[in-house]
Amino acid sequence: MPTITIDDKKVEFENGMTVMQACELAGAEIPRFCYHEKLSIAGNCRMCLVEMEKGPPKPVASCAMPAGDGMVIKTDSEMVKKARKGVMEFLLINHPLDCPICDQGGECDLQDQALHYGFDKSRYEENKRAVKNKHMGPLVSTIMTRCIHCTRCVRFSTEVAGVDDLGLLGRGENAEITTYLEKTIDSELSGNVIDLCPVGALTSKPYSFKSRPWELTKTETFDVFDGVGSSIRVDTRGKQVLRVLPRINEDTNEEWISDKTRFAIDGLSRQRLDKVYIKEGDKLKASDWNSALNKIKDEINKRGKDKTISLSGKFTDAETIIASKLFSQGLGSDLFDCRFDNAQIIHGENESYKFNSSIQEVEKADAILLVGSNPRWEASVLNARIRKAFIDNNCKVGLIGPSLDLNYSYDKISESLDELNNILDKKSKFSEVLFNAKNPLIIVGTSAINTNEGSSVLKICAEIAKKLPNFSESLNPLNILNQDISRVGSLELGFVNKIFDEDLEKKLKEEIALNKPVVFLLGLDEIHPRSLEGSFVVYCGHHGDVNAQHANIILPTPAYTEKSSTFMNIEGRTIQTSRCHNPLGDAKEEWKIFRVLSDLLNCNIEFNNLNDVRKKLINENNNFLAILEINNSSTLSFSSKEQIKNQNLSYNINNFYMNDSISRSSETMANCTNEILNKAKAS
Amino acid sequence: MKHPGMINKVYNVSDEIFNWSQDNFKRAADIIKKYPDSRQQSAVIPLLDLAQRQNSGWLSKTAIEKVAETLSMSYIRVLEVATFYSMFNLEPVGENFVQICRTTPCWLRGSDKLVEVAKEVSNTKLGEISDDKKFTIVEVECLGACCNAPMVQINDDYYEDLDEVSFKKLLTNLKQSKETIKGSQIGRQTSHPQREKNA
Numbered sequence: 001m002p003t004i005t006i007d008d009k010k011v012e013f014e015n016g017m018t019v020m021q022a023c024e025l026a027g028a029e030i031p032r033f034c035y036h037e038k039l040s041i042a043g044n045c046r047m048c049l050v051e052m053e054k055g056p057p058k059p060v061a062s063c064a065m066p067a068g069d070g071m072v073i074k075t076d077s078e079m080v081k082k083a084r085k086g087v088m089e090f091l092l093i094n095h096p097l098d099c100p101i102c103d104q105g106g107e108c109d110l111q112d113q114a115l116h117y118g119f120d121k122s123r124y125e126e127n128k129r130a131v132k133n134k135h136m137g138p139l140v141s142t143i144m145t146r147c148i149h150c151t152r153c154v155r156f157s158t159e160v161a162g163v164d165d166l167g168l169l170g171r172g173e174n175a176e177i178t179t180y181l182e183k184t185i186d187s188e189l190s191g192n193v194i195d196l197c198p199v200g201a202l203t204s205k206p207y208s209f210k211s212r213p214w215e216l217t218k219t220e221t222f223d224v225f226d227g228v229g230s231s232i233r234v235d236t237r238g239k240q241v242l243r244v245l246p247r248i249n250e251d252t253n254e255e256w257i258s259d260k261t262r263f264a265i266d267g268l269s270r271q272r273l274d275k276v277y278i279k280e281g282d283k284l285k286a287s288d289w290n291s292a293l294n295k296i297k298d299e300i301n302k303r304g305k306d307k308t309i310s311l312s313g314k315f316t317d318a319e320t321i322i323a324s325k326l327f328s329q330g331l332g333s334d335l336f337d338c339r340f341d342n343a344q345i346i347h348g349e350n351e352s353y354k355f356n357s358s359i360q361e362v363e364k365a366d367a368i369l370l371v372g373s374n375p376r377w378e379a380s381v382l383n384a385r386i387r388k389a390f391i392d393n394n395c396k397v398g399l400i401g402p403s404l405d406l407n408y409s410y411d412k413i414s415e416s417l418d419e420l421n422n423i424l425d426k427k428s429k430f431s432e433v434l435f436n437a438k439n440p441l442i443i444v445g446t447s448a449i450n451t452n453e454g455s456s457v458l459k460i461c462a463e464i465a466k467k468l469p470n471f472s473e474s475l476n477p478l479n480i481l482n483q484d485i486s487r488v489g490s491l492e493l494g495f496v497n498k499i500f501d502e503d504l505e506k507k508l509k510e511e512i513a514l515n516k517p518v519v520f521l522l523g524l525d526e527i528h529p530r531s532l533e534g535s536f537v538v539y540c541g542h543h544g545d546v547n548a549q550h551a552n553i554i555l556p557t558p559a560y561t562e563k564s565s566t567f568m569n570i571e572g573r574t575i576q577t578s579r580c581h582n583p584l585g586d587a588k589e590e591w592k593i594f595r596v597l598s599d600l601l602n603c604n605i606e607f608n609n610l611n612d613v614r615k616k617l618i619n620e621n622n623n624f625l626a627i628l629e630i631n632n633s634s635t636l637s638f639s640s641k642e643q644i645k646n647q648n649l650s651y652n653i654n655n656f657y658m659n660d661s662i663s664r665s666s667e668t669m670a671n672c673t674n675e676i677l678n679k680a681k682a683s
Numbered sequence: 684m685k686h687p688g689m690i691n692k693v694y695n696v697s698d699e700i701f702n703w704s705q706d707n708f709k710r711a712a713d714i715i716k717k718y719p720d721s722r723q724q725s726a727v728i729p730l731l732d733l734a735q736r737q738n739s740g741w742l743s744k745t746a747i748e749k750v751a752e753t754l755s756m757s758y759i760r761v762l763e764v765a766t767f768y769s770m771f772n773l774e775p776v777g778e779n780f781v782q783i784c785r786t787t788p789c790w791l792r793g794s795d796k797l798v799e800v801a802k803e804v805s806n807t808k809l810g811e812i813s814d815d816k817k818f819t820i821v822e823v824e825c826l827g828a829c830c831n832a833p834m835v836q837i838n839d840d841y842y843e844d845l846d847e848v849s850f851k852k853l854l855t856n857l858k859q860s861k862e863t864i865k866g867s868q869i870g871r872q873t874s875h876p877q878r879e880k881n882a
Contacts, residue, residue, distance in 0.1 A: 171766075
């Protein structure tokens with residue numbers, strides 16, 4: 001390996017590294033503004049200057065200089081110090097002195113680095129420049145005078161988000177960052193430019209003037225708004241979640257999170273269920289835990305223990321699922337399910353509902369077949385990986401389903417699922433691309449498998465996947481893209497009943513008409529309240545959304561930031577969230593509710609604390625044992641050559657921004673819907 | 684200093700729609716052909732120039748968008764180029780776009796006086812279009828003809844060795860759409876040494 005000398009220390013580096021990366025290997029910290037690991041190199045801030053011996057007689061920008069064998073670099077010589085001081089002085093010439101009122105204050109790269117490299121006073125007597133603020137939509141607020149023209153935001157939106165919206169107009173002193181005619185940034189990853197901005201030019205609109213970074217309690221946890229389970233940091237003050245930031249996790253979200261993850265949090269303090277409610281007549285009246293639980297006991301005894309139904313929702317964690325399952329089984333009922341969207345699975349085959357290849361594998365792909373999936377809305381950060389594959393490997397994307405607005409070019413193969421037959425028979429135009437690729441992948445969305453033909457679709461997709469060249473024991477190219485964080489975990493715990501396979505709502509209506517049972521809704525708002533008519537509905541959840549209003553009893557439970565819970569993301573990776581603050585009002589964790597009810601109803605379930613519940617989890621399925629790891633097999637034993645009938649599909653997400661009970665309560669997400677989606681529809 | 688080539692905004696005239704003329708459409712196709720496959724976007728500067736010439740010396744919103752569509756680029760990428768180069772005007776300009784050099788050699792030789800003359804003849808402020816739409820006068824930095832200072836550039840042509848009298852005559856002629864002599868106004872061959880009249 002080639003070696004480089006950095007500050008008299010010899011280090012080996014890999015070919016293709018830049019001087020800056022080599023310096024980092026040697027432990028020398030290089031200040032920078034424009035350089036970012038995930039973006040292309042611009043080399044325009046000049047903050048990373050270093051001295052190169054036997055090189056040019058001037059400092060070189062280390063971020064843009066390829067490291068060479070035998071180079072001798074100095075990162076703290078007099079020349080370097082002077083050069084960086086000079087650069088900093090130039091950057092500060094036009095930067096306003098408004099740190100005390102700047103939202104970036106306290107976590108600002110420029111502030112931090114000015115402390116090290118800045119002069120204590122200005123030599124500049126001329127007028128400072130002022131730049132008009134630009135409109136960029138409901139999420140990003142701009143104070144453009146603070147901009148230092150690093151162009152990170154421009155590179156992010158072009159390269160990662162895939163929307164050519166931001167640009168640098170003019171040049172020199174007149175340079176300005178803007179969108180074309182100040183249009184809204186039309187990307188579901190737009191919030192990431194706020195993190196990327198090294199100064200306070202682009203800041204969060206909903207968070208503006210809310211808080212200072214040092215006042216916040218920071219908790220590292222995981223996101224629940226899509227199936228990816230992005231690593232996030234939640235910043236809270238008291239019982240209020242003020243903001244969500246991404247954490248770096250190369251396995252799942254890299255460094256990005258979607259706008260829903262970041263901005264839907266204001267929904268956490270609206271429409272909350274903070275008290276126990278019991279319906280009297282037509283009205284829900286506030287009550288207390290004891291009377292509610294006793295009422296539930298009476299109703300269950302009256303309506304039949306073994307007829308009790310439990311249905312889980314989008315955010316239901318594995319602890320709730322296992323508690324509910326054990327409780328139902330204690331009552332002698334096995335009427336529970338998690339597939340409110342009717343997505344089909346092959347029973348006993350966990351490859352039929354997981355993202356088997358792992359998310360990281362997506363960026364290696366050179367051909368991807370999307371079957372009834374809109375990854376941009378179903379898993380935005382995963383979509384960024386597909387775009388990465390598109391850019392880096394010239395990945396060919398084929399789509400079966402209605403046309404989409406994706407941020408990479410794709411072949412629309414067909415609107416109808418029967419094209420899968422042709423692909424398998426190598427009669428489709430995309431067959432050649434798919435079977436001749438080195439690393440092809442199939443991504444099946446739930447929109448393709450939520451009909452009664454769903455299991456056939458899964459089987460034929462497995463058959464195609466089995467014939468792909470990269471199918472092996474270690475790699476399974478068949479990926480099911482579930483939209484909800486709760487789904488894989490619930491399925492792993494067997495929270496399904498075969499009778500609900502074909503059509504959950506229809507079967508539910510039949511059951512209710514027959515037995516008029518007690519129905520537990522575990523935060524489920526995705527089925528129509530009319531399907532529940534005649535039953536005694538107990539709603540355990542945190543938001544007063546659709547179904548809470550029609551419930552007979554409401555039991556408040558904590559939202560995802562208020563409890564520590566276990567989930568499995570689409571890959572089957574076990575993640576454990578942390579409690580960021582105490583629950584609002586009287587909310588109690590679901591497993592506690594079921595524990596108390598089990599006492600009242602004499603069905604013995606043996607756990608007394610969270611640890612016990614987690615032990616039960618692992619007993620049920622030991623995949624929950626290894627946190628943050630995936631344990632996927634690759635057999636596809638359920639594959640078979642099915643004949644799919646001509647069937648048009650439609651996507652089951654209509655509005656990315658308001659798709660669950662939390663985001664439906666969020667004002668920010670409502671603004672996004674108005675400004676981004678409705679405008680796009682109108683034009 | 685106001686200059687229609689140095690603004691970062693799109694002048695939005697809604698009723699004006701830019702379309703390539705037949706000739707220019709062919710020309711644009713020829714220009715694009717010069718660049719290798721999948722590198723057609725490199726033609727953005729010549730195409731912007733072509734559009735500006737067709738659109739009487741400036742680039743309207745629709746002209747920029749037309750160029751973008753011709754090259755399958757996003758609007759903002761084309762606007763970046765159009766705002767970067769000062770030779771692309773983003774506001775309407777007069778029939779004669781007069782750029783008066785004011786850098787040191789021209790200034791020493793009396794460019795200030797030329798500015799006064801230009802303001803007087805066109806009856807307009809610097810950077811603005813005259814009422815009769817004949818002139819836009821701007822001050823610019825060095826145009827690279829210092830040896831024949833003072834000089835101005837009017838549209839594509841240089842007029843050199845000016846003084847107040849000859850410049851006034853020149854502008855009056857342009858105002859009346861008369862022929863003008865391009866280049867040196869004192870009969871100098873390119874930048875040869877100036878002969879004393881009596882010698």
